[in-house]
Amino acid sequence: LLFWSARDKKMVTLAEYAKAMPAGQKAVYYAAGDSRDRLEKMPVVRAALDHGYDVLLCTADVDEFTFQAMRTYEAKGLPKTYEDDAAREAAEKAVADGAEPETEDRSLEFKNVAAGDVDFATDDEKKAAEETAKANEDLFRAMKDALGDKVTKVTVSARLTDAPAAITSEGPLSLEMEKVLAAGPDAGEAPKAQRVLELNAKHPVFDKLKAAQETGDKDKLSLYAGLLYDQALLVEGMLPEDPVAFASHVCELM
DSSP states (O other): OOEEETTTTEEEOHHHHHHTSOTTOOEEEEEEOSOHHHHHHOHHHHHHHHTTOOOEEEOSHHHHHHHHHHOEEEEEEEEOOOSSHHHHHHHHHHHHTTOOOOEEEEEEEEEETTBTTOOOOOHHHHHHHHHHHHHTHHHHHHHHHHHGGGOSEEEEOSSOSSOSEEEEEESSOOHHHHHHHHTSTTGGGOOOOEEEEEEOTTSHHHHHHHHHHHTTOHHHHHHHHHHHHHHHHHHTTOOOSOHHHHHHHHHHHO
């Protein structure tokens, strides 16, 4: 099997992907969509690359089905990871004295970077996100109320770097899998992904959201929530549910 590496800009095997992973990586990260160009621009893909993790860009409908069927990849001969600093330092000393570096086989789970449970943020980034989420509970609750059943929740993201927001999914069904099933013969009965709107607390847009919440401007907050949700869908290659309303809201802000 060969897949396109977002970092190396070439086709790689799963073995090559595994051997190039940073120490401690426990999953094979991938993104599924209709084109490499669009996938490379997705906020969740850029965030993974910014954190040092390569992403396999999958553009065939069968790719995600394949990964879900495989579940894991058994990587052979990876550099050994150590439970504590003392064990790691002892191993490094042994190598310095001429011993061969220790290796291990490791089972790597396949993870879609657009899944809500993907976690490649640093401890400091996670802590900052938790503090921001706690301080802005009312804002997230108001945005969830404005979006209704379009999303299961609104939360702060610990992984986004330059994008204001992103749509991720909870549970086994990804957004891309939703699109694939919706294009099938049973489109009317196709299940929907559980969507989550993740916000980048470091982006200037987040300050605009907080200002609208603090002044009690529910109409503006509702407008902002809808626009962020729709533009996040567009980035995912999905049309807003009401394109006319989306265009009207953009013109209203202009």
